Amino acid sequence: MDNSELNRLLRSAEVPARPEDYWEDFPRLIRSKLGRPETPPRGSRRPVLAWALATAATCLVIGFTLGHWHARDRAGANNGLILQNEKFVHEILSMFPNRVRAIMKDEDGLRLVLSEEENVPLSIPLWVKVCQGLKCVTLVTFSGQELSIAGQKMTVLSDASGGVILVGDQFAWDSKWPDQRMKDLQVQARPLEFAFAK
């Protein structure tokens, strides 16, 4: 007997068939042994569809909100004034309670920096503008947030007297001395006097 004849013989011995509903139920059996909650039976996509629709709706709302305010900001000479608009900031914070780490605006437009968990306490918003040459990034953030701004990792802090401090790996900037330069960066920062944050 050569190898191919042996293979033919071996393969002709089939595994006993299991009924189709055994295979249908098999994943559910595994799940029950894992002690996990059941996913909906096959053919029922409603909970997944509901989540997908909810996520899509949320993205649409965010997109419209940012787009709406971005358009208004462009009408206002595109200088980042939008981030000083209390209504705008309040709307964004309401959509993501305790998750907004920063609202940033740069040459690419508006974007959100969100925390994965609801662990960003509401405090006085801090407005920060960092320019490197002609390129500027403007953002609203909160004391204690570590962010990447103009390619540099910085922590934004507020002090007891209402000033703002930016701390990087090799520099520190204090709003008490606004004219100081950090490397080739120009910085402006101040707390925003928003009623909702008081």
Add this chain to the structure above:
Amino acid sequence: MVAGDDSSETALANLRSDPEAFDVMVRSHQRMIYSLAYRMTGSESDAEDLAQETFIRAHRQLESFRGESSLGTWLYRIAVNLCLNWRERTQRREQLHRDWSEEQDARSPASDPQMAARVQDALLRLPSKQRAAIVLTVYDGLSHAEAARVLGCTEATVSWRVFAARAKLKRQLKAFNNG
């Protein structure tokens, strides 16, 4: 190896967090794993238990699986290791099965319906690691290199085990093949 064999970071993160994605993985591989377990054990009920245990173990080990191999290879490895351990625990059961097979042969001439049982018996007579090598290469179509990854040995070792297993199987099944 099989459809749904994606072991990319995204796919793995999905498996860890999404029960439905895990179900899809189970569905994609359940028959393959069951067939492997049956050929390794010769017992439908043991194959069921081992197949279930394979996916339960896979779920527990998902966090530590970094996608170094395909999902299929990884699942094979878990299943083969379970089957090899099963082999050690059920020596007595196998002996009973052999005794039954010999009794059947003595009573009636070999025929097609019995052929599957005879082949399975011949497989069970192999040392477990040779059996694993034959099952993976002949039934599941793995190359020697792929089987080596599943078995955690070198390709040369797999080649030797396959060679030795074939020699034994040919001896066992020679009479059957000659009709």
